[in-house]
Amino acid sequence: MAETVVTPRIRGFICTTAHPAGCAKNVERQAEIARAARPSGVPDRYRVLVIGASTGYGLAGRIAATMLYRAETLGIFFERNGDATKTGSPGYYNTAAFDALAKAEGVPAHHINGDAFSTEIKNAAIAHIRETMGQVDVVIYSLASPRRTDPVTGEVYSSVLKPIGEPYIGKSIELTREEIIPVEIAPATPEEVEGSVRVMGGDDLKLWTEALLEAGVLAKRACIVPLSYIGPEVTYPIYRSGTIGKAKEHIEGVTRELDALLQAEIGGRALISVNKAVVTQASAAIPTIPLYFSVLTDILQAKGLEEEPIHQMVRLFTEHIGPGQSPTLDAEGRIRLDDHEMAPDVQAEVVRRWPLLTTETLPELGNFEDYKRGFRQLFGFEVDDVDYDAPVEVIAALEV
Numbered sequence: 001m002a003e004t005v006v007t008p009r010i011r012g013f014i015c016t017t018a019h020p021a022g023c024a025k026n027v028e029r030q031a032e033i034a035r036a037a038r039p040s041g042v043p044d045r046y047r048v049l050v051i052g053a054s055t056g057y058g059l060a061g062r063i064a065a066t067m068l069y070r071a072e073t074l075g076i077f078f079e080r081n082g083d084a085t086k087t088g089s090p091g092y093y094n095t096a097a098f099d100a101l102a103k104a105e106g107v108p109a110h111h112i113n114g115d116a117f118s119t120e121i122k123n124a125a126i127a128h129i130r131e132t133m134g135q136v137d138v139v140i141y142s143l144a145s146p147r148r149t150d151p152v153t154g155e156v157y158s159s160v161l162k163p164i165g166e167p168y169i170g171k172s173i174e175l176t177r178e179e180i181i182p183v184e185i186a187p188a189t190p191e192e193v194e195g196s197v198r199v200m201g202g203d204d205l206k207l208w209t210e211a212l213l214e215a216g217v218l219a220k221r222a223c224i225v226p227l228s229y230i231g232p233e234v235t236y237p238i239y240r241s242g243t244i245g246k247a248k249e250h251i252e253g254v255t256r257e258l259d260a261l262l263q264a265e266i267g268g269r270a271l272i273s274v275n276k277a278v279v280t281q282a283s284a285a286i287p288t289i290p291l292y293f294s295v296l297t298d299i300l301q302a303k304g305l306e307e308e309p310i311h312q313m314v315r316l317f318t319e320h321i322g323p324g325q326s327p328t329l330d331a332e333g334r335i336r337l338d339d340h341e342m343a344p345d346v347q348a349e350v351v352r353r354w355p356l357l358t359t360e361t362l363p364e365l366g367n368f369e370d371y372k373r374g375f376r377q378l379f380g381f382e383v384d385d386v387d388y389d390a391p392v393e394v395i396a397a398l399e400v
C-alpha cells in the first residue's frame, strides 16, 4: 500500500509524476470509443501482438483490437510500477487499467515488460505466444525510443532530432514559458544520422519479423504494421528531411522487403501505416511539432476532423487490416491515416497561419490550450471525473 496525493511535476516536455486514476480514466475513455465502433460479427479468435503497447499509438492499437474484436493481445513495453517513494510511469498504469478492462471483457491480455530491442525479450515473446496464443494474426510495431542497444554487437546507438545538411532555422514553442521562440538547430553529424537510423529505422523490425516467422508463430495471412509519419512542409527540415525522416525512410524500405517475404512465406503482409500528428511523449520532444500540432488541431477541430490515437487505430482496423478488410494503399504501398491532416485545404491553412504565429497571435491562430491539456493527460492529469485531492494507490496491482 502506498497511497498519496499525486500532483504533476512538469519541466518542458517531461513530466516526472503520473496519476494512476487519471491514466485509468484515459484508457476507459479510449475503450468506450473503440467499443462504440465494434462491428456486428466478431471473429472466433483474433490474436494481436503489440510491440510498444503501453502509451500512444501502440496502446490505442491494443485497446482498439480488444474492444472491436475481443482480441487476445500480447503487449510489450518498457515501463515501471510505482513504489513507496515515487509514482510509476504512465504506461504502467495504462497497462494495469487495460488489463482490468480486458478481464472484464473476458479476453486474455498478456504483458512483457522489458527491452523489446533485445534478443531475450523477443525469445520471451515467442515462447509466450507458443504457449498461450499459438500464433498471432496481427503485429503492431509502435516503438519510440531515444536509444537502442544492438543485440548482436552490443553497440549502443542514440537517436537525435536534427536537420541534415543545413541548420534548421524556424520557430518553436517554449513549453514552460509558453512563448514562441526562434530556434536554430545545427545539422546532425554523419554519426548522429547513422545512430538515428539504427534506433528508429527498420533494423529491429526486421529482427522481430524474421524471429516470429522462423518460430512459426505468425498465423497464415498475418499482417505486420509499423507506424510512420510524413507531416507538412513546415516541419520537413526537422522531421521528414531530418534524422528521424531518414530513419522513417529506412523502416519504410525494410517494410517493403518484409512484405515480399511475408507474402511468399505465409501469404501475409508487412505494411507501413502513416499516422497523423498526435500528442504523445515521443512527439512532445520534437522541436516545432507541439507548435505545429496546436495550429493543426485548431484547423481540424473547426472542420470536425480532429482525431486522437484511438480514432486512428480504430480506422486502421476497421478500414484496412481488421478481419474481412483489405487495405487501401498509396503509390508507395502505405496505409494513409494522415489523410485529414494532409488534405490540401488543411495544409494551405497551416501555410497561411505559420508566418503570422507569435506569442501574441497564438491564442487566435492555434489551440495551444488543448495541446497542454493533452500533454498533461498523457500522465493522467487534467482528466475529467478524477478527484485530484484524494490520495491514490501508486503501486499498481498488475505485476509484470
Ligand code: NAD
Pocket (backbone or CB within 6 Å): 051, 052, 053, 054, 055, 056, 057, 058, 059, 076, 077, 078, 079, 091, 114, 115, 116, 117, 141, 142, 143, 144, 145, 227, 228, 229, 274, 275, 276, 277, 278, 279, 280, 281, 282, 283
Ligand atoms: P510513445 O512514446 O507514446 O510510445 C512508445 C512505446 O514504445 C511505449 O509503449 C514504450 O513503452 C515503448 N518502448 C520504448 N522503448 C522501448 C523498449 N526499448 N522496449 C520496449 N518498449 C519500448 O510513442 P508514439 O508517439 O505512440 O510513437 C509510436 C510510433 O508511432 C513511432 O514509430 C512514431 O514515429 C509513430 N508515429 C507517431 C506520431 C505522433 O505524432 N506521435 C505520428 C505518426 C507516427
